[in-house]
Amino acid sequence: MPKYPNPYAAVNDADLLSEAFARSEDGRDPLSSLRAEFVIPTKGDLRNKQYGPLGNQAAGAHSEDDDHEESVYLCGNSLGLQPRRTREYVNRYLDTWASKGVFGHFKPLEGGHPPWLDLDDALKEQTARIVGALPSEVVVMETLTANLHLLMSSFYKPTPDRYKIIIEGKAFPSDHYAAQSQLAHHNIPSSALITITPPSADSPYLTTEHILSVISQHNASTALVLLPGIQFYSGQFFDIELITRHCHSLGITVGWDLAHAVGNVPVKLHDWNVDFAAWCNYKYMNGGPGVIGGLFVHDNHAKVEQTQVDGDAKHINHNQLVYKPRLSGWWGSDKSRRFRMENEFVPIPGASGFQLSNPSALDMTSVLASLDVFSLTSIEALRARSLRLTAYLEERLLRYDSKPPPYKIITPANPAERGAQLSVLLNPGLLDHVLNYIEEHGVVVDERKPDVLRVAPAPLYNSFWDVHRFVVIFQEGCRRAIARTGSKSAETTNGAS
Numbered sequence: 160m161p162k163y164p165n166p167y168a169a170v171n172d173a174d175l176l177s178e179a180f181a182r183s184e185d186g187r188d189p190l191s192s193l194r195a196e197f198v199i200p201t202k203g204d205l206r207n208k209q210y211g212p213l214g215n216q217a218a219g220a221h222s223e224d225d226d227h228e229e230s231v232y233l234c235g236n237s238l239g240l241q242p243r244r245t246r247e248y249v250n251r252y253l254d255t256w257a258s259k260g261v262f263g264h265f266k267p268l269e270g271g272h273p274p275w276l277d278l279d280d281a282l283k284e285q286t287a288r289i290v291g292a293l294p295s296e297v298v299v300m301e302t303l304t305a306n307l308h309l310l311m312s313s314f315y316k317p318t319p320d321r322y323k324i325i326i327e328g329k330a331f332p333s334d335h336y337a338a339q340s341q342l343a344h345h346n347i348p349s350s351a352l353i354t355i356t357p358p359s360a361d362s363p364y365l366t367t368e369h370i371l372s373v374i375s376q377h378n379a380s381t382a383l384v385l386l387p388g389i390q391f392y393s394g395q396f397f398d399i400e401l402i403t404r405h406c407h408s409l410g411i412t413v414g415w416d417l418a419h420a421v422g423n424v425p426v427k428l429h430d431w432n433v434d435f436a437a438w439c440n441y442k443y444m445n446g447g448p449g450v451i452g453g454l455f456v457h458d459n460h461a462k463v464e465q466t467q468v469d470g471d472a473k474h475i476n477h478n479q480l481v482y483k484p485r486l487s488g489w490w491g492s493d494k495s496r497r498f499r500m501e502n503e504f505v506p507i508p509g510a511s512g513f514q515l516s517n518p519s520a521l522d523m524t525s526v527l528a529s530l531d532v533f534s535l536t537s538i539e540a541l542r543a544r545s546l547r548l549t550a551y552l553e554e555r556l557l558r559y560d561s562k563p564p565p566y567k568i569i570t571p572a573n574p575a576e577r578g579a580q581l582s583v584l585l586n587p588g589l590l591d592h593v594l595n596y597i598e599e600h601g602v603v604v605d606e607r608k609p610d611v612l613r614v615a616p617a618p619l620y621n622s623f624w625d626v627h628r629f630v631v632i633f634q635e636g637c638r639r640a641i642a643r644t645g646s647k648s649a650e651t652t653n654g655a656s
């Protein structure tokens with residue numbers, strides 16, 4: 160009996176491997192209709208000779224029908240696809256700018272969209288639902304790495320006793336650089352950056368026990384733990400609640416990078432008492448490349464301010480508020496006084512007070528479009544679909560026509576420890592051949608050299624049919640790659656999964 164039974168394990172090969180099976184799974188899931196909310200590039204779009212990313216293919220190499228077929232886009236963990244309504248919303252924004260100019264900041268817009276000045280408030284409720292927060296605890300602002308720095312400027316307060324930052328050894332480089340440069344910014348030696356590395360060199364998996372033990376080991380000297388909700392390379396979903404609780408029990412502040420978690424898995428940042436978190440809106444959130452990101456600050460950190468305000472409302476000097484110190488800008492200051500030019504910073508209570516600049520209304524509009532798609536369902540319903548889609552992908556990958564397969568899945572087998580993404584480690588020497596083949600056949604996934612493909616069926620727009628087509632093309636790519644490289648080792652090295 161496998162430790163984590165896959166719901167598709169009992170289905171026989173004849174059914175499971177058929178296109179009809181995938182189509183029927185799509186047919187019985189009401190959320191399948193959300194795919195129509197997105198623009199799915201066709202294979203022909205991707206092969207376009209002049210501009211297509213796969214434009215090196217010989218002319219006429221594929222039939223017209225094949226060119227017109229939707230591509231197999233399983234790369235929402237890097238860049239989510241475009242919601243159809245984004246173009247409509249952005250066009251409306253352009254029209255407003257063209258016809259109203261500066262009045263667009265203040266006047267309600269056609270289609271019920273708020274004036275640009277209020278777009279930040281308009282995005283709070285939907286964002287809060289997605290990350291399990293109160294609206295006051297979230298704000299859409301800046302970009303991920305910039306937000307991590309802004310948050311660390313408030314939450315990383317090294318003292319002679321507590322000064323270390325703990326991250327994971329394979330942290331996304333930007334997070335590593337951010338933590339490293341925070342140390343340098345405070346004149347603290349780089350040896351104070353503690354990295355949690357997997358106990359075994361063969362696997363990127365970090366057990367929760369191991370994470371907790373490294374934190375405990377450094378507890379007296381650690382000021383901050385900064386971890387990803389979902390690890391970008393392995394796809395591992397960490398136990399945010401337990402790790403946060405552990406850090407707090409040791410007096411350590413903890414922040415989470417939710418780049419790969421937001422819009423992918425349900426999180427409960429408020430209930431789990433997370434101190435702070437930041438994310439981008441361009442992966443599973445589908446806001447567009449490099450679009451404005453978001454952050455969370457727990458309301459616990461605003462309580463001090465409330466007490467002071469309530470305590471002596473008449474004699475408040477807002478500059479003196481015992482409030483999280485932060486690097487400030489005018490957009491974080493009280494809206495009603497923003498245009499008085501008084502040079503008195505009065506932080507908006509909660510996360511909004513961390514804003515710096517006038518945010519791009521174009522970006523906010525794009526995020527609004529994507530949030531409106533999320534509002535057609537719930538993150539819990541999406542998760543239920545995602546669990547099925549990823550389980551189906553896993554079961555299909557495990558069924559290869561010879562045993563063992565020339566690849567293994569390095570993402571945890573436990574569904575509770577992963578989101579949509581499965582990372583597939585190919586036997587040495589196969590990756591380039593396989594990638595060439597699958598790209599030629601209209602598959603978009605992400606490669607991490609030297610040997611990993613990351614495959615992410617996004618529950619909002621990917622279908623069982625996508626997964627079916629991916630596996631058929633991928634496994635054929637593997638067979639051809641093995642035939643071409645003729646490498647015996649390629650057939651056996653990684654096959655022990």
Ligand SMILES: Cc1ncc(COP(=O)(O)O)c(C=O)c1O
Nearest residue numbers: 302303304331333334391418439
């Ligand atoms: C985990 C993680 N952190 C940080 C980044 C960098 O984000 P940005 O370039 O938006 O700052 C990314 C993605 O690019 C990421 O996946």
Ligand SMILES: Nc1ccccc1C(=O)C[C@H](N)C(=O)O
Nearest residue numbers: 236237238331391392418449605
């Ligand atoms: N922003 C990008 C721009 C170009 C190429 C990739 C990205 C990514 O976001 C990579 C992502 N963080 C990842 O884990 O794949």
